[in-house]
Each structure stands twice: as C-alpha cells, then as structure tokens.
Amino acid sequence: MDLLIVLQAGVATGTILLFATIGEIFAERSGVMNLGVEGMMLLGAMSAFSIAIRTGNPWLGLLVAMLAAGLISQIHAFIAITLQADQVVSGLSLNFLAVGLSLVLGEGLSKAGTITLIPSVTLPLLSQIPILGPVFFTNQKLIVYFGYLLIPLAWYYIYHTRPGLHLRAVGEFPAAADSLGVNVYRLRYFYVFVGGVLAGLAGATISLAISPGWFSELTTAGQGWIAIGLVIFAQWDPLRAAFGSYIFGALRRLVLDIQGPMMLFGFPNPFYYNPYWGFFLEMLPYAFTIIVLVIGSREAIRKRLGAPTALGIPYIRGERGL
Amino acid sequence: MAQPDATHPPENVVQMRKIVKRFPGVLANDHVDFELRRGEIHALLGENGAGKSTLMNILAGLYRPDSGSILVEGRPVNFATPRDAIRAGIGMIHQHFMLVPSQTVTENILLGLEEPRFRLQLARYDQRVAELGERFGMKVDPRARVWQLSVGEQQRVEILKMLYRGAEILIMDEPTAVLAPTEVEELFSILRAMTREGKSIIFISHKLHEVMAISDRITVLRRGRVTASNLNTHEVTRAELARLMVGREVIFSLDKKPVTPGEVVLKVEDLWAENDKGLPALRGVNLTVRQGEIVGLAGVAGNGQRELAEVITGLRKATRGRVFVSGEDITNRPVRQGIRRGVSHIPEDRTHVGSAPNLSVTDNVIMKNYNQPPISRGWILNAVAANGYAERLKKEYDIIVPTLQTPVRMLSGGNLQRVILAREISSQPTLMIAMQPTRGLDVGAIEGVHRLLLAQRENGAAILLISEELEELIDLSDRVVVIYEGKIMGEVSDGNVEEIGMMMTGIPQDAIRAGEADHDR
Numbered sequence: 001m002d003l004l005i006v007l008q009a010g011v012a013t014g015t016i017l018l019f020a021t022i023g024e025i026f027a028e029r030s031g032v033m034n035l036g037v038e039g040m041m042l043l044g045a046m047s048a049f050s051i052a053i054r055t056g057n058p059w060l061g062l063l064v065a066m067l068a069a070g071l072i073s074q075i076h077a078f079i080a081i082t083l084q085a086d087q088v089v090s091g092l093s094l095n096f097l098a099v100g101l102s103l104v105l106g107e108g109l110s111k112a113g114t115i116t117l118i119p120s121v122t123l124p125l126l127s128q129i130p131i132l133g134p135v136f137f138t139n140q141k142l143i144v145y146f147g148y149l150l151i152p153l154a155w156y157y158i159y160h161t162r163p164g165l166h167l168r169a170v171g172e173f174p175a176a177a178d179s180l181g182v183n184v185y186r187l188r189y190f191y192v193f194v195g196g197v198l199a200g201l202a203g204a205t206i207s208l209a210i211s212p213g214w215f216s217e218l219t220t221a222g223q224g225w226i227a228i229g230l231v232i233f234a235q236w237d238p239l240r241a242a243f244g245s246y247i248f249g250a251l252r253r254l255v256l257d258i259q260g261p262m263m264l265f266g267f268p269n270p271f272y273y274n275p276y277w278g279f280f281l282e283m284l285p286y287a288f289t290i291i292v293l294v295i296g297s298r299e300a301i302r303k304r305l306g307a308p309t310a311l312g313i314p315y316i317r318g319e320r321g322l
Numbered sequence: 323m324a325q326p327d328a329t330h331p332p333e334n335v336v337q338m339r340k341i342v343k344r345f346p347g348v349l350a351n352d353h354v355d356f357e358l359r360r361g362e363i364h365a366l367l368g369e370n371g372a373g374k375s376t377l378m379n380i381l382a383g384l385y386r387p388d389s390g391s392i393l394v395e396g397r398p399v400n401f402a403t404p405r406d407a408i409r410a411g412i413g414m415i416h417q418h419f420m421l422v423p424s425q426t427v428t429e430n431i432l433l434g435l436e437e438p439r440f441r442l443q444l445a446r447y448d449q450r451v452a453e454l455g456e457r458f459g460m461k462v463d464p465r466a467r468v469w470q471l472s473v474g475e476q477q478r479v480e481i482l483k484m485l486y487r488g489a490e491i492l493i494m495d496e497p498t499a500v501l502a503p504t505e506v507e508e509l510f511s512i513l514r515a516m517t518r519e520g521k522s523i524i525f526i527s528h529k530l531h532e533v534m535a536i537s538d539r540i541t542v543l544r545r546g547r548v549t550a551s552n553l554n555t556h557e558v559t560r561a562e563l564a565r566l567m568v569g570r571e572v573i574f575s576l577d578k579k580p581v582t583p584g585e586v587v588l589k590v591e592d593l594w595a596e597n598d599k600g601l602p603a604l605r606g607v608n609l610t611v612r613q614g615e616i617v618g619l620a621g622v623a624g625n626g627q628r629e630l631a632e633v634i635t636g637l638r639k640a641t642r643g644r645v646f647v648s649g650e651d652i653t654n655r656p657v658r659q660g661i662r663r664g665v666s667h668i669p670e671d672r673t674h675v676g677s678a679p680n681l682s683v684t685d686n687v688i689m690k691n692y693n694q695p696p697i698s699r700g701w702i703l704n705a706v707a708a709n710g711y712a713e714r715l716k717k718e719y720d721i722i723v724p725t726l727q728t729p730v731r732m733l734s735g736g737n738l739q740r741v742i743l744a745r746e747i748s749s750q751p752t753l754m755i756a757m758q759p760t761r762g763l764d765v766g767a768i769e770g771v772h773r774l775l776l777a778q779r780e781n782g783a784a785i786l787l788i789s790e791e792l793e794e795l796i797d798l799s800d801r802v803v804v805i806y807e808g809k810i811m812g813e814v815s816d817g818n819v820e821e822i823g824m825m826m827t828g829i830p831q832d833a834i835r836a837g838e839a840d841h842d843r
Contacts, residue, residue, distance in 0.1 A: 160441060160442050161440050161441055161442060162432070162438055162439065162440055162441075162442060163440070164442075165425070165429055165432065165433060165442060166433065166434070168422070168424070168425065169422045169425065169433050172422045172423070172424050172425070173420070173421070173422045173423070175420060176420040176421055176422050176430075176433065177422075177433060177434065179404055179420045180404075180405075180420075180433050180434030180435075180483075181403065181404070181405040181434045182433065182434045299598075300598060300600065303598060303599050303600070304599060304600045306424075309423070309424070
C-alpha cells in the first residue's frame with residue numbers, strides 16, 4: 001500500500017466533499033441551512049450521468065447537473081425564505097424529494113451503455129514537486145484542479161469583497177443589512193442557489209469522474225450529510241473546509257485500501273479476514289457526522305464555533321420599524 | 323409651481339405639517355407639526371407611547387404617514403424606504419443598534435454602499451473612517467470588531483455610518499438610554515461638534531434633565547399630539563416640561579419609610595459564570611442583601627447583570643462560587659429549590675421569561691403554586707380555586723383585563739408587569755430579584771411598581787433591584803452596588819451619582835477614593 005497513492009486518491013475523493021461543503025457554507029453564511037445537500041448531490045449525479053451518456057459530452061452533463069440541483073434548491077429557498085417555514089423540516093423534505101426524483105429518473109440508467117468521462121491531467125512542472133506533486137498534480141481529473149481554484153476564490157469572495165461583506169451581514173444581522181438597503185431576501189435566494197449548484201457539481205464529480213457510474217442512492221452514499229457535518233467542523237470557513245474535505249477523502253480511501261489481503265505489522269490483516277471490522281471502519285465517517293451534527297445543533301456551542309448568528313432564522317421585516 | 327424659498331425660511335431644514343399616522347387601535351400621530359432649524363439641537367420630548375418615535379420613523383422613511391406633508395430644505399419629499407431618507411441627508415440612529423457584531427467598524431460603515439465596487443481594500447477605507455471620526459471628535463478604531471466595542475463606541479459607529487453617507491440631519495432615538503453618565507457627556511460634546519459643522523440634530527428623549535442640558539429648542543408630544551412646540555430651552559423650567567409631558571403635576575419624591583435591615587438573606591460568594599457565548603460574564607462577585615433592604619445593582623447593560631440574576635434564580639450554572647439563600651446553599655440547584663426557599667424573580671424579559679404569552683392570566687398567575695392546595699390536590703387542577711385565586715390577585719393588583727381567560731400577550735406592558743408582580747409577590751418572597759421592573763412603562767405604572775417594591779421592603783423581604791435607571795436605583799435602594807465587566811466596583815449608600823457613574827465605567831471605588839485623597843492633599 002503506497003501512502004502517496006492513498007493520498008492522491010484521497011484528494012480526488014475529497015473534491016466531492018469540497019464542492020458540497022463550500023456550497024453549503026455559502027447558503028449557511030447567508031442564514032439559510034439547507035439539509036437537502038444529499039438529495040441535490042444525487043440529482044446532480046443522476047442528471048450528469050444521464051446527459052453524458054446520451055450526448056457523449058461530460059461537460060454538458062456537468063452543466064445540467066449544476067442547473068438541476070440549483071433549480072431544485074429554490075423550492076427550499078421559497079419555503080424557508082418567502083414562506084418563513086422551519087428550515088430543518090423544509091430541508092429534509094427537499095432531500096426526500098430530490099432523492100426520490102433521482103431514483104425514478106435514474107431507473108435503468110446503469111445499463112444504458114458507454115460513457116465519456118472527464119479526462120485526467122498531469123500538470124507539467126507542478127507534478128515534479130516532491131510529495132505535493134504526486135499527491136495533488138499527477139494524473140488527477142480536470143475537475144479536481146477546479147476544486148483547487150475554488151478554495152481561494154471562495155475564501156477571498158467571502159472575506160474581501162463587497163458582495164462577500166453583504167453575504168456575511170445578511171447571515172449575521174439581516175435587520176442591519178436591510179436598514180442600509182441590502183435586499184436580504186434576494187441575497188438569500190441567490191446563495192441557496194449557489195449552494196444547490198455546487199451540490200450538483202459535487203454529484204456530477206462522483207458520477208463522471210471519481211467513481212463513475214450510477215448506483216442509485218449508493219452513488220452519493222451519504223456524503224451530503226458528511227458535507228453538512230464538515231460545514232460545522234470547518235466553522236463556516238472555506239480554507240478549513242478544504243482541509244476537512246481532503247482529510248475525509250483520504251480516510252475514505254484508506255478504509256477501502258486497508259481491507260486488502262496484505263500483512264499489517266507482521267500480522268494477517270484483520271480488516272480483510274474479518275469483514276465486520278471493515279464494516280466498522282466504513283461506519284466511522286458517518287458516526288463522526290452524527291456526533292458533529294448533534295454537537296452543532298446545540299445553540300451555545302454553535303455560537304462558540306462562530307456560526308452565522310441568524311442561521312436558521314427566517315427574516316421578517318418588523319412591521320413597526322426594524 | 324410652488325416657490326418654496328419664499329414661503330419657508332431657508333433656515334428650516336425640515337418641516338413636517340399635519341402628520342397623521344394610525345396603527346390598529348392607536349392614533350400614534352394626530353396632526354403633528356414639527357420643524358427643525360439648521361445647526362440646532364431640537365429635543366422631541368414625551369412619555370413612552372407619546373408618538374415621538376413614530377413621528378421620527380416617518381421622517382426617516384420607515385413608516386409612511388396616513389396624511390400630512392414633509393418638506394426637506396424647502397422641497398416636498400415622499401420617502402418610501404430609509405434609503406430615500408438617507409439620500410435626502412436624513413439619518414436615524416435607533417435605540418437598538420443596527421450593527422453586525424462580527425464585522426469591523428469599517429465593514430459596518432461600508433455595508434450597503436455602491437463603493438467599493440468589488441474588492442474591499444479595507445485599509446484605504448479604514449483611513450477615511452478614522453479621518454471622519456477625528457473631524458467630529460470621535461475616537462473609534464476602524465479595524466476593531468463591533469462586539470469588542472463598548473456601547474458608547476458602538477453608538478459612535480452608528481453616527482459615523484450616517485455621517486459617511488453624507489447625512490446633514492441626524493435623528494437620535496433615546497441615545498442616552500444605554501450609556502453610562504460619562505459616556506453621555508462625550509455624546510453631548512460630539513453632538514455639539516456636529517452642530518458646529520452645520521449639522522442639525524433631533525434628540526428624542528423622555529429624560530428632562532438631559533433635554534434641558536443639550537437642546538436649543540423643545541417640542542413636547544403627549545398621546546400623539548403636540549402640547550408645546552419650539553420652546554426655547556433656556557426659557558422653560560423642568561416642572562413646566564413635566565406638566566406638558568404628563569398632563570398633570572408630577573411628584574418627584576417617594577414615600578420611603580425607614581426600615582432597620584434584619585438578617586442576611588442573600589449571600590453571594592466569589593461567583594463566576596459564563597455568558598451564552600462561553601465568555602466569562604461574572605468574575606468573582608460578592609454580594610449580600612438583608613431583610614428589609616433594597617440593594618440596587620447599577621451598571622451599563624451587558625456587564626453581567628442578567629447572568630447574576632439568572633445564577634441566583636437557578637436559570638444559569640455558576641462555574642465557581644456559592645449562592646446562599648437564608649443560609650442554604652442553592653448554587654446550581656434546581657429552580658424549584660430556590661422557589662421553595664422564597665426566591666422570586668421579576669425577569670428582564672417580560673414576554674418570554676416572565677410569562678407564557680399564549681396562556682391566560684389565570685394560568686400565568688398560578689405558575690408558582692399550581693402544585694399546592696387549594697389549586698391542586700394530587701394531579702387534579704381545581705379550576706374554580708385557580709380562577710378564584712386569580713380573581714383575588716386581579717383586584718388586589720389592579721390588573722385590567724376583559725376576562726381572566728385572556729392570553730397575556732394581549733396585555734399592555736404595565737398590565738403584564740402587574741400580572742408578573744402579582745404572581746411573584748403573592749408567594750410572600752424572602753428574596754426578590756427584580757430586573758428592569760419599570761422598563762418601558764409609563765409614569766403612572768412606574769409609580770405603582772415602585773410602591774409595590776417598597777411595600778415588600780417594609781414586609782421584610784430582601785430585594786436585589788437591577789436597573790439601568792440611575793434615578794430609580796438611588797430613590798429606591800438603601801445601598802447601590804456597581805457592577806462592571808462581571809466585577810463589583812464598589813458600593814454607595816449616600817446616592818453619590820458621580821461616584822456611581824465613575825464606577826460604571828470601570829474605575830474601582832478604591833481608586834476613586836485614593837484619587838480624591840491625593841487631590842485633597
């Protein structure tokens with residue numbers, strides 16, 4: 001087992017989580033929690049695969065996936081922002097809707113034929129750097145490089161631009177933003193859309209690049225929930241989100257690779273000879289997600305971690321002033 | 323075409339004429355006229371609910387008047403949003419600051435502006451904000467985050483926000499309500515600096531001494547109508563203004579009988595606790611309150627008062643230290659144990675902590691003794707007994723409601739407070755924790771609450787009164803203790819306002835006394 005290969009594959013797998021997590025960071029920074037990430041990802045994976053197989057063009061598949069997930073996120077936006085309903089309930093409903101829709105539309109898709117995938121690229125100079133080169137810049141899917149670009153862009157946008165300032169203000173103290181003429185509702189719709197688009201991209205990344213194919217709900221296998229946990233773990237910061245995503249991606253790969261028939265420290269590998277040990281390992285990321293979500297749902301702790309103050313609270317303009 | 327310059331003298335920057343504004347069931351403004359001259363500080367005086375804020379919210383573009391007209395610089399205007407008003411040079415600074423706590427001063431000022439277009443380049447704008455502050459004598463660090471600032475500094479940020487947008491007319495809604503006495507002085511000197519630069523200021527207040535101290539002219543409102551307009555401040559007396567404001571002679575003194583304090587009821591030793599953000603809010607508080615004694619706790623809002631009240635009543639965990647009530651250690655014990663020991667609590671938040679808004683008056687008054695006979699036997703609630711009990715309290719405490727089944731959210735602030743007081747006092751407390759018991763009430767209701775508290779004192783209850791109204795604290799309390807950033811700064815029993823004020827800004831009593839001694843030498 002070559003550690004560099006595990007890490008290289010981990011970065012690729014982590015890219016899925018990266019897109020979904022950064023997307024959810026945008027939505028939550030604006031004050032809207034969207035628990036439908038898993039469903040939106042699945043919809044993205046299904047539509048990307050379906051379009052790519054029909055047209056032979058994976059890039060068109062990617063585009064449609066982003067649009068489809070972005071559009072379906074607007075149902076949640078309407079319920080949570082305009083109708084001011086509970087965001088947890090609405091997000092969960094969106095998840096069921098999107099998962100159901102994907103399974104129905106994706107029925108029989110796995111037997112549909114051959115597909116062109118997103119190509120892999122090795123960057124000429126950067127791949128020569130020791131350790132970093134083989135891990136990040138050798139034989140990675142093109143879309144993984146897009147992930148590298150997204151991290152600093154998202155970070156710069158949130159902390160160092162005027163729209164980013166408005167995004168943060170709308171999630172922290174919408175009444176203040178509103179009193180200065182910032183359109184709270186429009187911005188929240190927009191960032192829920194951004195969150196949907198990136199979740200769709202995450203889904204397409206699975207079905208067209210990282211683990212190609214359509215395997216019904218096993219395509220995403222709960223990674224949308226891990227992304228929601230990662231948002232809290234990342235304290236709503238894109239840089240930490242990148243760190244967390246790649247670590248999780250690497251662990252996921254390690255769990256797969258460690259179940260091979262080899263020797264571990266001179267002993268026969270127990271994860272191979274006793275499959276239950278392997279199942280236990282595969283469970284760990286989800287157990288982690290549950291723990292993070294439970295911890296993160298306590299308001300006092302959320303405040304300490306620096307959650308947007310208005311997260312989960314519908315904005316209602318006071319009828320007697322602001 | 324109208325000729326504004328001929329009919330309106332140019333020194334009137336704002337003219338509001340025959341403004342009418344109705345809210346469901348209330349005529350908030352009844353044909354109100356108001357004018358503001360360039361470079362003056364014009365006080366708008368009136369009790370709570372007199373319609374001052376409504377009138378100014380109309381001028382600031384938050385509400386639209388039902389009828390009437392507004393002229394700014396002689397030109398008729400019609401504001402649909404606060405943004406329109408700001409564009410016309412009118413900025414309002416609300417009682418509750420509209421600042422994003424996690425962002426810096428400059429970020430808060432730039433929020434909502436067209437410039438910068440995309441990249442923030444904060445360093446450049448930090449410079450501009452600092453320059454603007456200097457021009458008006460306001461020291462604020464542009465890079466500081468708002469949550470790190472004192473309330474007075476936050477207010478300055480609000481003022482800067484409006485000045486940065488080119489405001490010529492500033493409306494200040496009760497600006498001193500949240501400030502310590504020394505901060506009030508600073509605010510006043512900032513306001514004077516602004517009028518020297520040609521800005522005009524409307525100062526909304528119900529505090530007579532402040533209005534007398536800062537304003538050039540005064541307009542008085544009562545129940546939505548103007549009772550006196552454009553009075554020159556130096557030509558009126560405080561008593562005249564009080565009469566115009568309240569509509570009757572006001573007696574400024576209370577009937578406080580001498581009571582000899584008895585045994586110690588509340589004893590707090592080295593108490594530490596955290597606030598909701600997990601930061602230390604109480605840092606080693608020591609305090610005692612004896613029978614028949616009112617101890618006032620003075621301090622600027624957010625210095626640990628709420629946390630102290632919550633720890634004593636069992637609503638918040640102490641991280642260190644002890645709370646004794648009548649000798650029994652009740653630190654971190656369930657709320658009910660405190661109640662059994664005779665602790666009663668008049669919380670700051672009447673509508674969510676002090677009462678259950680959707681429950682009836684009866685349900686709200688029996689909340690502390692619903693599990694005792696005669697109201698309940700075993701697990702059966704005796705509705706007849708409960709209603710009888712509520713009926714008796716209603717008479718005794720003069721609660722005005724259509725029926726006892728009315729949900730308490732329909733009650734006015736004063737009536738709701740009487741419901742809470744009825745519940746808390748009828749349990750014959752040995753210790754009362756009263757937090758902001760008169761906030762937002764009108765003069766008549768305040769008098770009633772004060773009388774009830776004094777009666778409890780004569781009955782031998784120990785009372786911890788937490789308030790931001792210094793006058794109230796000094797009038798009612800036997801001793802005033804000052805809290806600052808979770809520490810007790812000292813204690814005053816002779817009503818020395820100056821000393822209390824200095825302690826409220828964080829100067830310990832020892833330091834003040836030592837300074838005075840140096841001075842005398």
